[in-house]
Amino acid sequence: MSYLSQLSLSFFSHQFILVICVFIVFFISIIFVFLFFYQHNNTIFNSNFLLEYFWTFIPVVLVVILFLPLFFFNNFLSSEFDFCYFIIGNQWFWDFIYLDDFVYSTSLFNYDFIYNSYPTVYLPCLYKLNFYLTWNDVLHAFSLPHLYTMVDLVPGTLHSLNLFFPFAGVYTVYCAQICGINHSAMPFMINAQ
Numbered sequence: 001m002s003y004l005s006q007l008s009l010s011f012f013s014h015q016f017i018l019v020i021c022v023f024i025v026f027f028i029s030i031i032f033v034f035l036f037f038y039q040h041n042n043t044i045f046n047s048n049f050l051l052e053y054f055w056t057f058i059p060v061v062l063v064v065i066l067f068l069p070l071f072f073f074n075n076f077l078s079s080e081f082d083f084c085y086f087i088i089g090n091q092w093f094w095d096f097i098y099l100d101d102f103v104y105s106t107s108l109f110n111y112d113f114i115y116n117s118y119p120t121v122y123l124p125c126l127y128k129l130n131f132y133l134t135w136n137d138v139l140h141a142f143s144l145p146h147l148y149t150m151v152d153l154v155p156g157t158l159h160s161l162n163l164f165f166p167f168a169g170v171y172t173v174y175c176a177q178i179c180g181i182n183h184s185a186m187p188f189m190i191n192a193q
Contacts, residue, residue, distance in 0.1 A: 016065075016066075017066070020062060020066075080128070081128045081129060081130040081162070082124070082127040082128050082129065083123075083124065083127060083128075083129050083130070084129075084130045084131075084132070085097065085098060085123075085129065085130070085131050085132070086131075086132045086134075087131055087132070087133050087134075087142065088134055088135060088136060089133070089134070089135035089136070089137075089140035089142070089153050089175070089179075090135070090136050090137060091136075091137045091138060091179060091180050091182070092175075092179065092180060092181075092182035092183060092185045092186050093185065093186065094173075094186070094188060096121050118172070118187050118188050118189045119188045119189065120170075120188065120189040120190075120191050121188060121189070121190050121191070122190075122191050122193060123165065123190055123191070123192050123193075124165075124192070124193065125165045125166075125167065125168045125192040125193055126164075126165070126166070127164070127165075128162065128164055129162070129163045129164065129165070130160060130161070130162055130163075131160070131161040131162075131163060132158060132159070132160055132161075133151055133153055133158070133159040133160075133161055134153070134157070134158050134159070135153045135154075135155055136155070137155065138155070138177075138179050138180060139152070139153065139154060139155070139177045139179060140152075140153040140175050140177055140179050140186075141153060141175055141176035141177040142161065142173065142175070142176075143173065143174045143175065143176035144163070144171060144172075144173050144174075144190075145172070145174070146169075146171045146172070147163060147165075147171070149161065149163065150176055152177070153177075165190075165192035167192070168192055168193055169191075169192055170189050170190070170191050170192075171189070171190040171191075171192060172187055172188075172189055172190075173187060173188050173189070173190060174186065174187050175187070
């Protein structure tokens with residue numbers, strides 16, 4: 001597997017697009033301020049080959065830069081997955097069902113509370129994983145901040161989430177919706193190996 005296919009898609013999707021949007025807003029605001037204060041003397045905008053060249057060239061470059069990650073991650077976006085898992089959100093824990101019908105509950109109510117320790121689920125690294133998410137009771141949100149992923153879980157629907165853990169490590173999963181009195185007991189760890 002190449003180095004580019006192991007990179008996280010989040011760099012290209014959220015942070016990079018935010019930088020581009022801020023640059024565009026800043027550039028357009030400078031042009032508007034310049035036009036506002038120099039209304040009578042805007043002859044440089046009437047016929048300037050260099051300016052027209054950049055107005056055409058820069059958007060093309062931005063589109064190509066935004067397209068390249070999708071080209072390299074084309075295999076990740078396919079519908080073929082290496083492993084499938086089923087996650088059920090409850091008040092106030094998650095049930096994690098493996099392929100062999102082994103149910104792992106992340107409930108902390110049956111265990112003594114240990115400071116800064118969450119239940120851990122072990123998943124393979126560098127594989128395409130598909131998660132089916134559902135819930136039994138109230139609104140939940142499956143949030144994985146390290147991969148910039150969040151899925152809102154509304155009772156009565158089934159969601160599919162495709163994940164790829166590019167690096168081995170420990171990832172924390174949170175419930176991003178305030179789901180009740182023991183909402184703070186919902187986090188669990190994913191140990192990708």
